[in-house]
Amino acid sequence: xxxxEKRGNYWRGRxxxxxxxxxxxxxxNGKAIRFATKGEAQRAASEAENxxxxxxxxxxxxxxxxxxxxxxxxYEAQDLAASTMQNYKRHIEEHxxxxxxxxxxxxxxxxxxxxxxxxxRAAYAASSVKTWxxxxxxxxxxxxxxxxxxxxxxxxxxxxxxxxxxxxxxxPEKVVTDALGILLTAERAALLSGRDDEFVAVVLKEYTxxxxxxxxxxxxxxxxxxxxxxxxxxxxxxxxxxxxCPPKDDSYRTIDSMDWLSALVANHxxxxxxxxxxxxxxxxxxRGQGAARTGGHHGAKLVDVARHAEVSxxxxxxxxxxxxxxxxxxxxxxxxxxADLGFVRGSVVPEHAAPWRRNGFATWxxxxxxSGWYPKKAPQVARPVPLLGEPWPGAPARGRGASDxxxxxxxxxxxxxxxxxxxxxxRTMMEDLGTEKVLMDERMGHIDGSVSAxxxxxxxxxxxxxxxxxxxxxxxxxDARLTMRPTSPVRALDALLRARAVAxx
Numbered sequence: 001x002x003x004x005e006k007r008g009n010y011w012r013g014r015x016x017x018x019x020x021x022x023x024x025x026x027x028x029n030g031k032a033i034r035f036a037t038k039g040e041a042q043r044a045a046s047e048a049e050n051x052x053x054x055x056x057x058x059x060x061x062x063x064x065x066x067x068x069x070x071x072x073x074x075y076e077a078q079d080l081a082a083s084t085m086q087n088y089k090r091h092i093e094e095h096x097x098x099x100x101x102x103x104x105x106x107x108x109x110x111x112x113x114x115x116x117x118x119x120x121r122a123a124y125a126a127s128s129v130k131t132w133x134x135x136x137x138x139x140x141x142x143x144x145x146x147x148x149x150x151x152x153x154x155x156x157x158x159x160x161x162x163x164x165x166x167x168x169x170x171x172p173e174k175v176v177t178d179a180l181g182i183l184l185t186a187e188r189a190a191l192l193s194g195r196d197d198e199f200v201a202v203v204l205k206e207y208t209x210x211x212x213x214x215x216x217x218x219x220x221x222x223x224x225x226x227x228x229x230x231x232x233x234x235x236x237x238x239x240x241x242x243x244x245c246p247p248k249d250d251s252y253r254t255i256d257s258m259d260w261l262s263a264l265v266a267n268h269x270x271x272x273x274x275x276x277x278x279x280x281x282x283x284x285x286x287r288g289q290g291a292a293r294t295g296g297h298h299g300a301k302l303v304d305v306a307r308h309a310e311v312s313x314x315x316x317x318x319x320x321x322x323x324x325x326x327x328x329x330x331x332x333x334x335x336x337x338x339a340d341l342g343f344v345r346g347s348v349v350p351e352h353a354a355p356w357r358r359n360g361f362a363t364w365x366x367x368x369x370x371s372g373w374y375p376k377k378a379p380q381v382a383r384p385v386p387l388l389g390e391p392w393p394g395a396p397a398r399g400r401g402a403s404d405x406x407x408x409x410x411x412x413x414x415x416x417x418x419x420x421x422x423x424x425x426x427r428t429m430m431e432d433l434g435t436e437k438v439l440m441d442e443r444m445g446h447i448d449g450s451v452s453a454x455x456x457x458x459x460x461x462x463x464x465x466x467x468x469x470x471x472x473x474x475x476x477x478x479d480a481r482l483t484m485r486p487t488s489p490v491r492a493l494d495a496l497l498r499a500r501a502v503a504x505x
Contacts, residue, residue: 185366
């Protein structure tokens with residue numbers, strides 16, 4: 001039986017755990033409890049000894065390891081995908097350690113976690129805080145499995161706090177657009193980059209529902225007649241390294257591609273003639289632009305001059321290098337374009353570069369295309385994309401003094417739309433066409449674990465109807481674009497518009 005032991009002006013409880021071994025009754029922080037009376041100390045000691053005999057006892061020394069020490073040990077024991085490891089590391093280092101690093105595991109209370117979450121929600125999106133709390137919950141669950149703590153202070157209790165319902169974790173509604181919005185966005189992105197690659201990529205991403213990493217990591221070997229095979233993705237780590245890894249949740253799949261989309265991608269490959277890269281030895285369909293763009297600080301490029309003068313890039317090159325080969329009227333037109341755009345020789349960005357960087361593509365190409373504005377990026381403030389009015393829909397003015405030379409700007413197409421929003425748009429377009437859920441899940445790479453899904457199968461008829469519907473939406477968008485202007489400075493789109501104009505005569 002437990003017994004009380006006199007210690008100066010207080011009593012402490014002692015209980016036996018093994019022959020010749022006695023422990024002291026301690027609190028949840030591992031400190032000896034000082035009892036005022038002998039009876040209180042003896043009752044607490046007897047209760048602790050009974051727990052030990054029943055197997056409910058835990059070593060009071062456990063749980064005194066700090067959260068920082070345990071989190072480091074926990075992270076090193078994980079063996080997960082590089083992207084998951086990076087996310088866990090970011091969650092722990094940037095959001096958990098600042099508040100919990102020096103606290104003992106057993107000393108972290110539910111109120112501490114709730115206070116931390118309240119503070120984080122004041123500075124970050126609710127969806128992000130929810131993700132970080134999930135990581136904290138997972139760490140504590142593993143600590144429970146190791147017997148370090150008795151309960152999880154990050155677990156949510158039902159029926160507590162304000163009745164917020166589903167609004168607690170509700171984020172902003174995703175912005176989507178329609179087929180014409182996609183076409184115009186793709187055209188603008190190509191104008192901003194000065195090449196057709198972005199036009200093809202945006203259209204492909206929208207009409208297949210592929211994830212960003214799947215588009216960037218698409219290899220020429222997996223582009224097939226009438227289909228695109230998703231086998232790999234390129235994931236960008238915080239270090240800048242591009243990791244070639246399986247698609248998210250192992251969502252390997254073959255996505256049906258309409259004839260016009262297959263031709264668009266095939267023509268792009270034939271034009272760019274991609275070669276194996278130096279980092280993976282694979283031949284990717286799309287390449288980035290090399291050095292990161294900074295929203296108009298790079299000078300005008302050769303292709304910008306060609307578009308402004310309405311001549312080929314070869315003609316511009318001849319004007320610069322062999323002017324005697326070019327007619328005087330053409331030379332005058334090209335020189336005027338050079339002056340208008342502030343073109344400087346040697347400012348051409350290399351064609352064969354590493355893949356796009358997610359942030360660079362979204363910041364300097366996609367966001368300006370859908371909103372008409374370059375976003376705020378220190379030290380610069382948000383500002384409209386400066387445009388020269390011709391050729392329509394506007395040639396981005398580049399170089400020093402671009403804003404002073406501009407005479408137009410773009411109106412928003414779908415402000416707030418993100419590259420991932422194209423995936424939401426694709427799903428929305430399929431819903432609008434009445435596509436069967438089993439086919440939508442196949443294209444999106446989703447898994448339906450319900451019983452009814454076991455009895456649903458994709459048929460050739462489903463594929464044919466979806467392909468017909470998406471083609472009809474695409475042709476309707478082309479028709480609408482034709483009414484705006486029958487030509488485009490983007491070569492790939494210009495060819496499509498000319499072919500469509502002939503088809504509808």
